[in-house]
Amino acid sequence: MSAQVMCISACRQCAGLFRLGRDVEAALIMVDVFDEAQQFFSLAREDVQRSWAQVLTHILACQERQDWLGLADFIEYELIELLDGAQG
Numbered sequence: 001m002s003a004q005v006m007c008i009s010a011c012r013q014c015a016g017l018f019r020l021g022r023d024v025e026a027a028l029i030m031v032d033v034f035d036e037a038q039q040f041f042s043l044a045r046e047d048v049q050r051s052w053a054q055v056l057t058h059i060l061a062c063q064e065r066q067d068w069l070g071l072a073d074f075i076e077y078e079l080i081e082l083l084d085g086a087q088g
Contacts, residue, residue, distance in 0.1 A: 015076035
């Protein structure tokens with residue numbers, strides 16, 4: 001299983017935990033997801049890196065507001081879409 005596929009799987013798990021209200025457990029997984037994603041995106045094109053920075057900014061804003069459902073949406077839809085599209 002590639003690092004990209006494992007990161008996408010972790011994104012889904014993390015988003016699911018946020019939706020269930022298990023924000024502490026989800027936040028721990030989110031740190032690992034962001035670590036993996038940062039390594040992945042550091043090798044990507046400049047436009048992909050800018051998109052990653054925008055998604056990360058939105059995610060962190062949701063976290064600051066304790067908007068767990070919004071955070072889950074950004075992780076599950078925006079981040080996964082970016083991970084999927086960055087490979088090609």
